[in-house]
Amino acid sequence: MHLPLAQREVIRVNPTLEKLKKQLSDKDIHLSHQRMKILQYLADHPSHPTADQIFTDLKKSIPTLSKTTIYNTLRLFLEAGLIRVLNIDDYETRYDTVLEDHGHFLCSQCGSIYNFSIDLTHSDIKGLEGFDISARDVYFSGRCPHCLARLQDENNVKE
Amino acid sequence: MHLPLAQREVIRVNPTLEKLKKQLSDKDIHLSHQRMKILQYLADHPSHPTADQIFTDLKKSIPTLSKTTIYNTLRLFLEAGLIRVLNIDDYETRYDTVLEDHGHFLCSQCGSIYNFSIDLTHSDIKGLEGFDISARDVYFSGRCPHCLARLQDENNVKE
DNA sequence: GTTATAATTGTAATCATTACAAATGAATAA
DNA sequence: TTATTCATTTGTAATGATTACAATTATAAC
Ligand SMILES: [Mn+2]
Ligand SMILES: [Mn+2]
Ligand SMILES: [Zn+2]
Ligand SMILES: [Zn+2]
DSSP states (O other): OOOOHHHHHHHTOOHHHHHHHHHHHHTTOOOOHHHHHHHHHHHHOOSOOBHHHHHHHHHTTOTTOOHHHHHHHHHHHHHTTSOEEEOOSSSOOEEESOOSOOEEEEETTTOOEEEEEEOOTTSOEESOTTOEEEEEEEEEEEEOHHHHHHHHHHHHHHO | OOOOHHHHHHHTOOHHHHHHHHHHHHTTOOOOHHHHHHHHHHHHOOSOOBHHHHHHHHHTTOTTOOHHHHHHHHHHHHHTTSOEEEOOSSSOOEEESOOSOOEEEEETTTOOEEEEEEOOTTSOEESOTTOEEEEEEEEEEEEOHHHHHHHHHHHHHHO
């Protein structure tokens, strides 16, 4: 089936992106070409990319792009409350457009980061009476099912 | 009351330190002067010190001390399972001798880090079926009661 | 258009951490 | 003891992510 170009474009619109664009215009933040592309990248890649991954990938379509722009823009989005950061590994900061509370699992074998849902409101916490909690980060690590299966296979082959 | 020196020494022995020393000798890790001092520092400072804090403080009593030794020794202790690391802030790694599961709160105002108890075994987690979880880190941030009180005072003075 | 302001870019600086080789210390055998 | 070997420490240089800053380019206001 052939659709008119305009209609096909509509189909692949990312609802997350539309929401984010509105948040920026509401805050009177100008949407430049670079900012738009970075926003789009973040909305399309919920895989918690690093600044360098965003830069390397976008550089292909914007050859003049500077890494400073990536950092400037990420900070702008961060301060505007559009994204959050992950300090789950020791090497690089990662960025996430999903602001709803959720935990992150880092596979120490393959480096993949997985989301999971965790409800902290019902876990009993002691020692934070009188504290004003504004952010909650939960980082787990270990081995993902994919790596566990692969390690299992390698052991079987050896025997 | 005057006690003999030997007895007074016994009183100020840190039970955490004794446990840690035993763990090292069990693993046949030689306790050099530097390693002993670093271990002692960690046991005496449950305040999650950075490598630089350990270095700066110990340099006073060991003027020849090198920062590389701090990093080498911390890695040694880490791999021996004596300590754990905190990636709660973006700047520096922090070290903790308390291995029992507990959460950490970073005050965004004063930078202090507080321990708190949290029981994750009863919180319902979805999305980690088939994962092998080996470490659990919980980082909260916001404002500590001390800073909240200070901010309150400052506002009252202004009025 | 001209001018003022905002955004982007390139380069240099920062700073925690690591790599590496030389110097020192401890253990062991002759 | 002395020589030899191995472990530990030290100093310095390299790494790499992030930031500072000034020059250039784009956008908005007039
Ligand atoms: Mn996420
Ligand atoms: Mn702690
Ligand atoms: Zn994996
Ligand atoms: Zn505080």
